[in-house]
Amino acid sequence: MRQMIDVAEQVFSARGYAAASMDEIAELVGVSKPMLYEYFNSKEGLLLACIQESRAVLREVTEQAMVGATSAEDALRRGLLAFFVFIRERRQAWSLLRHEMALIGTPAAEEVEETRRQQTDLIAALMSGYFTGDDDLQAEAAAEFVVGACERLAIWCERHEEVTPEMATGYAMDVLWAGLRGRAR
Template identity: 85%
Template sequence: MIEVAEKVFSERGYAAASMDEIAELVGVSKPMLYEYFHSKEGLLLACIAQSRAALREVTERATVGAETAEEALRRGLLAFFVFIRERRQAWSLLRHEMALIGTPAADEIERTRRQQTDLIAALMSGHFDSEDGMRAEASAELVVGACERLAIWCERFPAVTPETATGYAMDMLWSGLSRPGR
């Protein structure tokens, strides 16, 4: 159900998506969708939550065993850019927040950002001076924001591979991150 709903929401947008269409494509009754998700918004929230969990899993798994902060960041970024290429519909839901401002869906999208920021901050915390506890978190916010914009840019240029996008991000981000305290 979630996979089909994700496809419909990403193709039509939340407002134009129809529970009737989703139910028909899934092969269940519309009341059954409401039984599971209570509302169209509930179904959207379930789609976003599933995308967030999948993104967390791939980025966390990618960083396991990294011996340096730079290697962990590079691996995590590559996992992110591969995710958005392979899971375009999930990425579409996560990036179309402007249409959802003021709704619980916008809060879910912000939780996704927070999840990624927390992961990056944890990976980077040992890299920065322990006296400046906010530096890792601020740096993680910059990485997440920059990579979101780069991911949107990549959509306009399908020939840009996840590896190339990761290289661009690392070239710009790592030079600043690798000089803590300056």
Template identity: 80%
Template sequence: MTTAKRKRVPRAERERQMIEVAERVFTERGYGAASMDEIAELVGVSKPMLYEYFHSKEGLLLACIRQSRAALREVTEQATVGAVSAEDALRRGLLAFFVFIRERREAWSLLRHEMALIGTPAADEIEQTRRQQTDLIVAVMGEYFDDELRAEASAEFVVGACERLAIWCERFPDVTPEIATDYAMDMLWSGLSRRAH
């Protein structure tokens, strides 16, 4: 009877459940200590089914990181739609980022704990997340800058600075996404505004 119920769950939904649980377990235990047995049990599937979907624990981690990256891109991209200026676009994008890390703590944790993953495909996935955000900033802000190379350099700076500020915010729960955005804008926009047209 249990098997019949599992078969009725669409593959995409089952995959989403697996990733959601794995994200939580990886965050709580760390990648090394996380167990595929525990993840399978929490999802309510067999361990072989977990391997059928993701092939390995690393494959499951990569799926978690990719999903987090896609979610981050969607919220930051959508936030900048309708921006009326470079300053407005940057502020909207930063606020979306800080809201994301507040509301999606597990996803953010996976994206930022790359030191233990250096030299692995997961580290490459995390770098792709940074590249994605940099490219998005260039796409949104590029039209306001005459120098494309400077726009790219500025985007790299924004991503790096906001990543560090987000880590700092974890120590201060009273720092809301709005406050973090104000801090970031205070530091970043004064330099960027001199180059924007």
């Protein structure tokens, strides 16, 4: 199953969802097309599995990165670096998450939005642990800004191969931390 998801991620990323074929994926994995359908029910089911896998890995790497943080700034920097490393090292997974416009109105688009909500919830929870005040709406709004800004910066990084994850993290921190600094304990 892991191999099927990995190969499908490669094919979806290279060809796009619409042009990807279950025949090609099955051939590359070395299984029959009916075997893919047995596991995933449909091409869309396979795409959903790919997105869900990417979301799980992204959550794990960002959560693990923040373990041991000594301050709000340190936690944010660690989480951002984990995100930018993820998009650099897992380009195909990132490609699936960012090409949602072709998926509008499908369950796959809902899965991509769930990834955003996951990261927003994670950042809002982080903020509640390190920031003053009990305004949950403000923490959630700030988390939405972080997710949106980092998503756009990640897309920009694709056009600028020379920008390392560390550089992207620095750029993000320069802008984001300026607005968040005043709320830190």
